[in-house]
Every structure is written in C-alpha cells, then in structure tokens.
Amino acid sequence: MVKFSLIPREEIFFTLFEDSARNMVKTAKGLKDLIDNWNNVEARVAEITELEHEGDSITHQIMAQLNRTFVTPFDREDIALLAHTMDDITDFIHAAADAMLIYKIDQPSQRAKELADVIMQGAFEVEKAIGLLRNRSGLKNIPEHCVELNRLENMADRIYRAALAELFEDTADLARVIKWREIYDHMESATDRCEDVANVLEGVALKHA
C-alpha cells in the first residue's frame, strides 16, 4: 500500500481525524472563554470563525483523501460520516458564538455557561475516543467514552429544556427570547452531534475490535 511515502496511507486518516478533533476542542474552548469572560466579543468570535474555516479545510482534506484511497482503515461511509459529524459540532459551536455577536447579546445567561461547559466536556471525550482509533487495543476502550457522551447529551438536553421553559416564562422582551432560543438551539445541536459521533465510533469499534 505504501508507495514512495514514509507514511502509510491509513495513518493519514487517523492524523486528519485527530487534527479535526483537536480543532473542535479549540472551538469549544473558544466558546467557553467567550461566555466566561464576555469581553473583546468581536475578536473572540472572529477567532472561532477562523477555527470553523480550519475545520472545513480538514474535512475537505479527509474527503479528498477518501476519494483518492482504494483501501481504507475502516468503512468508507463511516469515514465520511465521522468527518462530517465532527465538522457539524464545530459548525454549531461557531453558529452559537456568531449568533451572540450578530444579535448583540448583552450578557451570556447562566444556562449558556452550563451548556458551554457540557460542550467542552463533550469535545474532550470525542477527542479521547478519536485518539483510540489507531490500534486494536485502543478500540475496545471506545465504548466507555460513548457512554460518557450519552450522559453528557442527556445532561445538555435537561439544561436546554430548562433554559427554554425559563425563557418563555417572561416574554416581555420577546426579541430577547427569540435570540436566546436560537443560541440555545445551536448549543444543544452541538451536543447532539457529539452523541452522533459516539454512535459512529461505537459501530466502528464493534466491527473492528
């Protein structure tokens, strides 16, 4: 399989997945820092936007590599799905940050802080699980991270539903309600996608362990 290259083809996929995961963790950290500090909002969101573009570029590299590669380390459709779902996480994190900027949010809510924390933890778990793909001995430890990602998604769901209920308790400033509902939606979607990544990884582990 290795042709005039010191890196076997398979390795490239693992390296790119790890790049994508690392970039997604940085994006999640960017959102958490933005919400925790709430200063230099425009500059901070601009950084997150750059990370989002970097994520697009990595996803593009994975797909291009996939189209050039005949023998892949695991099923082609799992590779494509994993690449796109990790990219979705980054996109939703960016969308949440961007909405806060576009809508000129005054101050992040307590629920937003809680959701940003869960997203951060989810991003870390995804990164750890991705790091286990490289070898068979790692694969058998993937399921425990999937269990944790499921737990985090359930937690995010509870926070999200509480946030919505609270939001609609006071509809005097309805524009505010609409803006925050969209921000919460993006954040909850990010944790949903973390769970989707867990499902793909669980399948890969099952097929190859």
Next chain:
Amino acid sequence: MVKFSLIPREEIFFTLFEDSARNMVKTAKGLKDLIDNWNNVEARVAEITELEHEGDSITHQIMAQLNRTFVTPFDREDIALLAHTMDDITDFIHAAADAMLIYKIDQPSQRAKELADVIMQGAFEVEKAIGLLRNRSGLKNIPEHCVELNRLENMADRIYRAALAELFEDTADLARVIKWREIYDHMESATDRCEDVANVLEGVALKHA
C-alpha cells in the same frame, strides 16, 4: 447462517423493524390521546418520553445487529436509513408533545388535532408496510401504502400551511405564535419522515420484488 440459534439472522431485522414500527404507533397514539383529552399533561408527556427512549434503544439494537451481520436481508444502507428514519418519526412526535409541556400550552388548537390525526394514520400505514417486508409476496403490496403515505403527507402539508397562515393573522400574543409554530413544525416534520420511510420502502420493494 444460523449458528446455535433457532432464529435465522435475517428474521432479527424484521422483528426489530416491527418493534420499532409498533413503538412509533404507540407514540403517535400517545400524542393523539394527549391532544384529544388534554389532562394529566405531565404524566402523558412522560409516557411519550419513555416511548421515545424505547425507540432509541430499538434503533441502537438494529445498528448493533447490522454491524455484527455479514449477510443482510436487504442493502445495509437501506437498513440503516430505515431504522433512523423511523426513529426520527418517533423523535418528532415526542418533540411536539414535549414542546406543549415546556411552553405550558393552555389548550391544543384545532389544527394540532388535525395534524395528530394525520400522524396517527401515517404511523399505521408505516406499520402495515413494514409488516410486508418479511416475504416476497408481501413486498409487491408495499407501493400502495407508499401512495397512501404520500397522500397523507400532502394533507399534512396543507393543514400545516393553513395553520401557519392563521397563526400569523393575529400576532397580538406573539409568544403564543412562536410556541405554536414550533409545535406545528415538529408535527409536520413527523409526517415528512413518514414519506421518507415510504421512499426507502419503495426502493427496497423495487430491488427485491
């Protein structure tokens, strides 16, 4: 193919699909009962939430079985798509019920009743069509259920558009408008997914009949 088991591998998929369809019908019935009676809302929505979790578990079993099975009764991607799309129907029905609870809806609207009826009929059609997958003689009867599912989706679409138009006719209580738009969105998405199931089933029938 059968190894120390009285149930051939293939049968397991049909059984799980039937479980998923039966669970989805129960969820649709739960939504219809909730809307028709509108009492014990919290307890009724809790039941629908449990059915939604049960749906997740069945979908998970189908995917795990798929990852363990080498020879499948029909294309792997159709099995995965069918499992996820049926799960989506259950999820959207649950999301509609859950939104009614979170938003503390006073009273269900007439349009919600109409949509719940169409969803109920759609769920029944999906269940009937799924029951025809097991054998070749059944497959040729699948298209008629797909035609009916298309008719129901068109009907749901007309009700949904009328509901939205009516909703925005009176925007004095705009919070109410926003809440109901979301509930209607979920209900319409449920009927959309019934049509998606019909499209997958039609393909399977075409390939194997």
Next chain:
Amino acid sequence: MVKFSLIPREEIFFTLFEDSARNMVKTAKGLKDLIDNWNNVEARVAEITELEHEGDSITHQIMAQLNRTFVTPFDREDIALLAHTMDDITDFIHAAADAMLIYKIDQPSQRAKELADVIMQGAFEVEKAIGLLRNRSGLKNIPEHCVELNRLENMADRIYRAALAELFEDTADLARVIKWREIYDHMESATDRCEDVANVLEGVALKHA
C-alpha cells in the same frame, strides 16, 4: 449493458441530472422574478410550487433508475446524494417563496433581492457543472465551478448575517422580524446546498478524472 434500447443506461442518469438542474434553474428564476416584480404573487408562487413538484418527480425517477441499474456511471451513493441535494436546493427556493405568500409579505426587502441574485448565479453554476459530468474531458473543468460555488456561498453568508443583524436592529414589529428570519433562512439554506452539490461533484471529478 444496452438491452433493446438506443440509449445506454448511463446516459439516462446524465439526462435526468440535467433535467433536475434545468428545473432548479427555472425555480431560482421564478423566485428572482417574484421578488423583482412583486405582482401576481399567488400565481407566481403556484408556478414555483409546480416546479418543486416536477423536481420531486425527477428525483424519484433518478432513485427508481438507480434501484433498477446494476452498473452505474459513478458511485451509487454519489448519484443518490447528488439527486437529493439538487432537490433540496429546489425545495428551499420554493420554501422561501411559499413563506412570502403564507406570511402575506408587503414588499420584498433589499437583502432578499441580493440573496435571490446569488441563488440565481449558484443555480447557473450548478447547471454548468452538471453538464460537464458526461465525459472525461468535461470532468476536469468541474473544479472551477466548485470554486465559484464556494465564493457564492460565502457571499450569501455575508448577506444573510447582515440581513439578520439589520432585522433585529428594529424589533418594534417583531412578527415581521420572525417572518423575514424564516425567509432568509430558507434562502441561505439554498446557497448552502449549492455548495454541498459542489462538494459531491468535486469528489466525483477527483475519482474519475
């Protein structure tokens, strides 16, 4: 492969893709005309709705053909994805036009005009790129259209974000804000899907050039 037919099987896919692209261009033109002229709204939207149904029918034909065909001109999953993503473009254009009708919009906004222009250009680029699928010499020119589609998507994104920011600047008539946000969402999604088509086409070109 050719059995009692003057048209080789492969040709049918290219012809259907070209039909789908042409229909999508007509839909985009319908939206642009609707917004530029803003008269006979009901009749114009009815025409767009008919084009949307025609798009569904073409997509259905592609999928039926795919299920009947053993050897396909390029990967089955790329054919299915391309068919559905082009159909999504048509659907989102229709959804934008339909929302303008349902919500009884007074007058299209300047931002809507700008987005309709970008959608029109995107539809033309997709049509050109689709026309290059038929032969190997064309395939190598696909990437330049993908670059252009990426540029258009970035432009649409900037217009969309500016439109949202402006919309929420004045929330006195919040019902108007909600209606326009939905219309802009549909329009932006149409350009997103143009970029998705570009990604699929780029993969196909890479695999076959």
